[in-house]
Amino acid sequence: MSRELTWAERAFIRVERSLGEVTHGYFITFDEELIRQHGLMGFFRWARATLRAQNELIAAFGETKFHLLAGFASLWNGCDYCAYGHVLALNLCVFKETGQLFPIDEAEVHELLRLRDHELQATLEARLGASHPELFALVKRQLEVRVAEGPLQSDEDRLILKSIALYEWVNECSITVDAPAPPLGPIAKDRELRARYAAARAEARTSKVAAPAPVSAPSEP
Amino acid sequence: MAANFVLKSSGPELKVDLFGVLTAQAVREVLSAITPKLSGVSACIINTMGVNDCLEEARAELVRLQQAVAARVRRTAWVDDRARFRGVALWVMHLAGDPNAKAVANADQAAKWLASNELREAAAERRTVGA
Numbered sequence: 001m002s003r004e005l006t007w008a009e010r011a012f013i014r015v016e017r018s019l020g021e022v023t024h025g026y027f028i029t030f031d032e033e034l035i036r037q038h039g040l041m042g043f044f045r046w047a048r049a050t051l052r053a054q055n056e057l058i059a060a061f062g063e064t065k066f067h068l069l070a071g072f073a074s075l076w077n078g079c080d081y082c083a084y085g086h087v088l089a090l091n092l093c094v095f096k097e098t099g100q101l102f103p104i105d106e107a108e109v110h111e112l113l114r115l116r117d118h119e120l121q122a123t124l125e126a127r128l129g130a131s132h133p134e135l136f137a138l139v140k141r142q143l144e145v146r147v148a149e150g151p152l153q154s155d156e157d158r159l160i161l162k163s164i165a166l167y168e169w170v171n172e173c174s175i176t177v178d179a180p181a182p183p184l185g186p187i188a189k190d191r192e193l194r195a196r197y198a199a200a201r202a203e204a205r206t207s208k209v210a211a212p213a214p215v216s217a218p219s220e221p
Numbered sequence: 222m223a224a225n226f227v228l229k230s231s232g233p234e235l236k237v238d239l240f241g242v243l244t245a246q247a248v249r250e251v252l253s254a255i256t257p258k259l260s261g262v263s264a265c266i267i268n269t270m271g272v273n274d275c276l277e278e279a280r281a282e283l284v285r286l287q288q289a290v291a292a293r294v295r296r297t298a299w300v301d302d303r304a305r306f307r308g309v310a311l312w313v314m315h316l317a318g319d320p321n322a323k324a325v326a327n328a329d330q331a332a333k334w335l336a337s338n339e340l341r342e343a344a345a346e347r348r349t350v351g352a
Contacts, residue, residue: 049346049349050349075304077304077311077324078306078307078312115304117302147329165345168342168345172311172315172342173315175308
């Protein structure tokens with residue numbers, strides 16, 4: 001299935017990444033795999049359809065909750081790149097709104113990937129249940145909808161299901177690249193916010209190293 | 222700790238339980254063991270719940286394993302309740318070019334996938350665009 005990209009495809013990627021950096025504040029690195037799999041026209045079709053779905057979810061949930069859904073849909077699929085990029089974007093949104101750090105650091109994505117599903121849910125409840133009950137309820141509902149039988153109850157459930165489908169589609173190619181990722185959303189353009197967040201997070205990590213307090217450990221190495 | 226595996230045949234279904242650390246050699250041994258058993262099999266379940274680690278060197282062998290299974294078997298489900306190993310499975314089936322394989326979290330989801338005719342990426346696209 002793997003093939004070398006053509007000269008024209010490589011040239012397109014250089015231009016597309018430059019444009020992405022200027023217009024969105026970031027570019028994705030699995031564009032190569034998308035083009036390898038689907039060709040240039042397929043890439044455009046994928047980009048248009050996924051952007052439309054993302055915008056629909058942002059319109060329904062807001063940017064912060066969208067990144068929560070995108071991050072944990074990708075995490076469930078085992079895609080560290082998208083999980084990292086959306087959890088980082090989620091962190092930036094929360095930091096912008098509240099001036100506080102979100103309880104889940106994007107650097108923890110690799111540890112979360114190792115947890116069994118029930119351990120992940122328990123960890124999220126312990127971290128978010130008290131401080132961010134609305135966000136915890138949404139991500140818990142996403143886990144429930146994933147395994148739900150029969151018709152879904154509400155418009156919100158149908159949108160949550162769309163978030164799951166969207167990231168099954170996105171992760172099909174993003175699984176070929178590894179974290180770290182840039183913040184995967186419009187907030188990536190806010191360089192000043194990114195710098196302030198990075199400084200605050202670095203300080204929190206230093207404090208955590210001084211006094212580690214693991215919430216949950218995986219059952220296996 | 223060496224990897225180990227158990228094969229269970231039940232009519233048209235073959236179940237492969239993997240354990241321990243997946244090395245390239247261990248995966249080659251699995252492939253050798255299942256190849257003669259694929260005749261008449263229409264569904265394969267690869268259960269990695271007992272796997273502790275998957276070495277980088279094993280990944281290319283897992284792709285060969287998936288390609289060998291896909292050439293003879295209609296549907297495959299990889300089962301694990303850890304995201305990390307669902308990710309390994311997705312990477313393997315993507316690189317193997319098998320749209321009839323899917324990574325799932327439990328036996329119920331595996332049964333549902335094996336009984337369906339959906340193609341993994343096409344189904345995700347359809348549900349994204351049309352949902």
